[in-house]
Amino acid sequence: MTWISVGSLAAWLWLLLGQGFFWRTDVRLPPRTPPAAWPSVAIVVPARDEAEVLPVSLPSLLAQDYPGRAEVFLVDDGSTDGTGDLARALAAEHGGLPLTVGSPGEPAPGWTGKLWAVRHGMALARARTDAAYLLLTDADIAHAPDSLRELVAAARSGGLDLVSQMARLRVETVWERLIVPAFVHLFAQLYPFRRVNRPGARTAAAAGGCVLLRREAAERAGIPDSVRHAVIDDVSVARAVKRSGGRIWLGLAERVHSVRPYRGLGPLWRMVSRSAYAQLLYNPLLLVATVAGLALVYLAPPAAVAAGAATGAPVALAAGAAAWALMAGMYVPMLRHYRQPLWLAPLFPAIALLYLLMTVDSAVQHYRGRGAAWKGRTYARPEPAPRPGE
Structure with a gap:
């Protein structure tokens, strides 16, 4: 658990600084001036x-x-x-x-x-x-x-x-x-x-x-x-x-x-799960890697805090708490953008668990022949479309 918590903390430090500052919410329409003639x-x-x-x-x-x-x-x-x-x-x-x-x-x-x-x-x-x-x-x-x-x-x-x-x-x-x-x-x-x-x-x-x-x-x-x-x-x-x-x-x-x-979890679940496995290119190896990555990054920090406190492992406790704090802190700008209470930020591991389950469900539905279903239509795994000129 100590090594897992340290690995999770390292991942969050990289996400903080090395993933394009994705957590910031200040990317808005760039500077603009009215054109001389407005196009149709x-x-x-x-x-x-x-x-x-x-x-x-x-x-x-x-x-x-x-x-x-x-x-x-x-x-x-x-x-x-x-x-x-x-x-x-x-x-x-x-x-x-x-x-x-x-x-x-x-x-x-x-x-x-x-x-x-x-x-x-x-x-x-x-x-x-x-x-x-x-x-x-x-x-x-x-x-x-x-x-x-x-x-x-x-x-x-x-x-x-x-x-x-x-x-x-x-x-x-x-x-x-x-x-x-x-x-x-x-x-x-x-x-x-x-x-x-x-x-x-x-x-x-x-x-x-x-x-x-x-x-x-x-x-x-x-x-x-x-x-x-x-x-x-x-x-x-x-x-x-x-x-x-x-x-x-x-x-x-x-x-x-x-x-x-x-109006409930069901419609939101279907919104995410209908395309999650498509995002992974319908690849079971990518699915396994994604589930493992989500578990390490989002679920390991609270688990490390609980295990460290229960077993007296200070490194696991400290690393898990630091990773959890980074996770919550990086979610705060989006909560502010949506004008939501900031106490939701520490709950992000539980929310991430839901997304993990939605991703797994997306793969299960795909192999049952019900993948990418939306408004009465179900789409099978597509063949690559040709590029222009091919």
Whole structure:
């Protein structure tokens, strides 16, 4: 236990200083100035059974205060709850930006449903507009009136091909308060925003709820065809853009919100587990290594404190306590970002245990043939999609 606690402390010291300062929450939209001429934008919204959230999210898009031309293309992806009709009714009631509602039919073989819908939305946009930018945003995301204007200004000012903001997720229920800030914290640990935003770095990621993408960059990267199989589509899109020479940026949002409610542990569990094993490339060896790593980094510190106190092992006790303190201290900025009580920080080992179990469950569901299940669709392990030009 002494050696394990020392190893865990060493891991946390490295995470503190060597993982792109992922724990900081000050990565916000870069400096921006209004362009001389505002480019046209097509807003593409894939939507499947979103009637519950659409009355809040869609009016925020229709009400965008954008100086240039912008249109909204909502793609009703086989909904059974009247999503498409509701979208038309909301547009008639609220007015604002023009709205086109389309339906792509069932996905072609090798396509995930969301990317099939995005493909259809992009095709509608090409037929109707000469948009220089695409805003890919989920149906549960509500935008402040100046959101599109700020995204475009940041992209133009910084010469960026992709600008993505991690929407502020809902934290109202007990389980949302426990799971959601930790989700964003762990995402940032896996994809440190500062590394993502560094042009020469290999790390690439985006937050699928809010992605502004330059049309020429999308065409150069072959999006969405080049990532048509991806379950974790936002990260795959960012990788394709960066791999094709594009510049990308990712940060936290202040005025872009998810309005999707998670009323219990079950929906949150499914949100994480549906893609966790895909993140590990469906590799059982990576799964074993990940579980061992999570146990060493997150579970060993409190275990070392308990064992050290019980057996009188001062080194294990001290190293475990120091690692636990670092873990909690690095979580505090995210709790503040989400305006949550700081007493949740020492509970992070318990939250990490839940994520460990979600990851294992993701693998179990995959081998049972129910992996990557979402809204009535289950996706098998994909074959690699060809790169543009292959």
